[in-house]
Amino acid sequence: MGRCHPADREPLTLSSIMKTARIPAVINRKIGRAMHDWQMLSQGDRVLVAVSGGVDSLVTAWVLHLWRDKAPIDYDLETVHVLTAVAGQEEAGRRRAEAVGRCLRRWGLSYSVIPGLPLPPDQPPSCFLCARNRRTQLFDEARRRGCGKIAFGHHKDDLIETFFLNILYSGNISTMLPRQDLFGGRLGLIRILSYLDKHDVSMLAARAGIQPVASGCPLAGDTRRSMVRGVMEHIESLIPGAKNSVFAALDNVRHDYLLTAGRDSAWGVGVDSARHRGEGK
Numbered sequence: 001m002g003r004c005h006p007a008d009r010e011p012l013t014l015s016s017i018m019k020t021a022r023i024p025a026v027i028n029r030k031i032g033r034a035m036h037d038w039q040m041l042s043q044g045d046r047v048l049v050a051v052s053g054g055v056d057s058l059v060t061a062w063v064l065h066l067w068r069d070k071a072p073i074d075y076d077l078e079t080v081h082v083l084t085a086v087a088g089q090e091e092a093g094r095r096r097a098e099a100v101g102r103c104l105r106r107w108g109l110s111y112s113v114i115p116g117l118p119l120p121p122d123q124p125p126s127c128f129l130c131a132r133n134r135r136t137q138l139f140d141e142a143r144r145r146g147c148g149k150i151a152f153g154h155h156k157d158d159l160i161e162t163f164f165l166n167i168l169y170s171g172n173i174s175t176m177l178p179r180q181d182l183f184g185g186r187l188g189l190i191r192i193l194s195y196l197d198k199h200d201v202s203m204l205a206a207r208a209g210i211q212p213v214a215s216g217c218p219l220a221g222d223t224r225r226s227m228v229r230g231v232m233e234h235i236e237s238l239i240p241g242a243k244n245s246v247f248a249a250l251d252n253v254r255h256d257y258l259l260t261a262g263r264d265s266a267w268g269v270g271v272d273s274a275r276h277r278g279e280g281k
């Protein structure tokens with residue numbers, strides 16, 4: 001089994017991984033469908049995989065690595081880890097980066113580490129600020145290397161959580177997309193696990209022997225996202241299948257039954273609102 005644990009240093013070849021840790025057909029189909037629906041990869045792409053050391057981004061790197069062997073197109077893979085910039089976490093961050101590197105290099109992937117941008121001194125450190133800096137850095141890094149794609153480890157549960165976060169905290173209906181093009185199409189963000197549940201991703205990690213490298217960040221886990229995750233888990237326990245329904249809803253929007261419908265119609269929102277209130281008849 002291709003274990004990805006720092007202590008395990010057995011040499012590992014791609015064929016041995018393929019033999020022992022094949023992706024189950026049903027999961028492979030879901031990944032393939034996401035890749036196809038969103039045209040994630042093209043011939044000659046250079047893909048930078050953003051690897052935190054969490055299970056999702058390690059699985060993303062692993063899947064893209066395996067797929068390269070059988071895909072009808074050629075693409076290059078590079079991996080990068082952004083060091084934490086949270087004060088007091090420097091040493092733990094470096095150890096984490098080394099552990100991530102041991103894992104990726106054993107698959108034969110090229111790996112580099114870039115320092116995190118300093119956090120603003122006038123604001124308390126937060127996951128939001130780190131993530132915003134990291135995003136900027138990853139975009140710059142991809143441009144510097146000539147990579148037209150960045151692969152993230154987000155999966156279906158992340159898309160659902162983002163949908164609720166945007167409704168609850170930002171008052172808009174949106175989520176992150178399996179593929180999002182930026183800068184006039186010069187950079188594409190791809191999320192190859194978008195159609196997989198967290199459970200599928202954990203199962204793949206177990207098959208590949210991937211053991212995530214713990215974050216250790218004192219801020220991790222204490223976020224709006226983790227709260228929404230807890231709420232979603234509770235809803236799913238009350239209404240089994242709710243998460244799948246929410247995900248299906250993201251692809252089944254009844255525009256005519258949203259408040260924007262009135263504004264976009266010939267008679268305008270003022271008239272529509274008046275009608276709803278039973279006025280103006």
Ligand SMILES: Nc1ncnc2c1ncn2[C@@H]1O[C@H](COP(=O)(O)OP(=O)(O)OP(=O)(O)O)[C@@H](O)[C@H]1O
Binds near residue numbers: 058081152
């Ligand atoms: N330090 C980092 N360096 C490089 N990429 C990162 C880093 N942190 C996060 N990412 C990227 O952003 C994605 C989402 O970040 P998030 O903080 O939700 O991940 P995580 O829960 O720490 O780890 P994972 O998603 O890998 O399980 C990750 O899947 C990964 O692709």
